[in-house]
Amino acid sequence: MIESIVETQHFVTILGPSDPRSEDVDEALRLAPVLVAADGAASHALAMGRLPDAVIGDLDSIPPDLARDLPADRLHRIDEQDTTDFEKCLVRIRAPLCLAVGFTGRRLDHELAVYSALVRHSARPCLVLGTEDVAFAAPARLALDLEPGTRVSLFPLSPLRGWSEGLRWPIGAVPFDPAGRIGTSNEATGPVALSFERPGMLVILPRATLPQAMAALAAATGASRGR
Known part of the structure; x- marks a missing residue:
C-alpha cells in the first residue's frame, strides 16, 4: 500500500508543468486551497508567489537553487520511474477531491498519461482543468x-x-x-x-461547468470540503 504524503479534509490543487495560467491557478486555489506541485511545477508556483504545501516527484526538474528556496520537509522525492509525476502526486494525496491545473496543452503523451491515471485511480476523485474543458473519470x-x-x-x-x-x-x-x-x-x-458498469469512462464538459462538475463528483464519491 502506498503511504500518503498529503492528508487533508480540504480540496487539493495539483499543479503541473504545462505553463499554467495564473488566473487558472488562482481559481483552483479558491476552490481547493491546499497546493501540491508535481516536481518542476514548483517553479511555476514560486513565480506566482505561491509556496506549495508539498512538492512530489522524482525531483529531476527542479533547479538546485530553486530547491533551496523550499522547506526541506515539503520536498518529497519518489525515485521510481514507472509512473508520471502526476500519478506520483495523485496516489499520495488523501483528500476529498483534487483539481489538476497545468497538465494540458503541451506534450500530448503527458496529457494522455494524466487521463490514463485518472481512470486507473478513479477512487481518488480528481478533475483536470483545461482552457476549454474540464475532464474527470466517471464514478459508477x-x-x-x-x-x-x-x-x-x-x-x-x-x-x-x-x-x-x-x-x-x-x-x-x-x-x-x-x-x-x-x-x-x-x-x-x-x-x-x-x-x-465499470471504471474506464472520461467525462468531458465545458470549462464553465466546473462548479457543477465538482458538485456532482463530490456527491458521487461522498467527498465534502473540510473547514
Missing part, C-alpha cells in the same frame, strides 16, 4: 445539474457500457470502446444522470 453513478444544450462528451479508455437520462442521444445501447464507438459531442437536454 453521476448526476450533473446541466443547462439544456450543454456539451457532454464521453470518451472510453476501456470497453464498457453505460446508461443515461437527460442526454439528447441516450447511451444505453452503445458498446463503448476506445478503438470503436466513442461518445463525443453529446448534448444535455437538462439535468443528466449517468451510470457505468
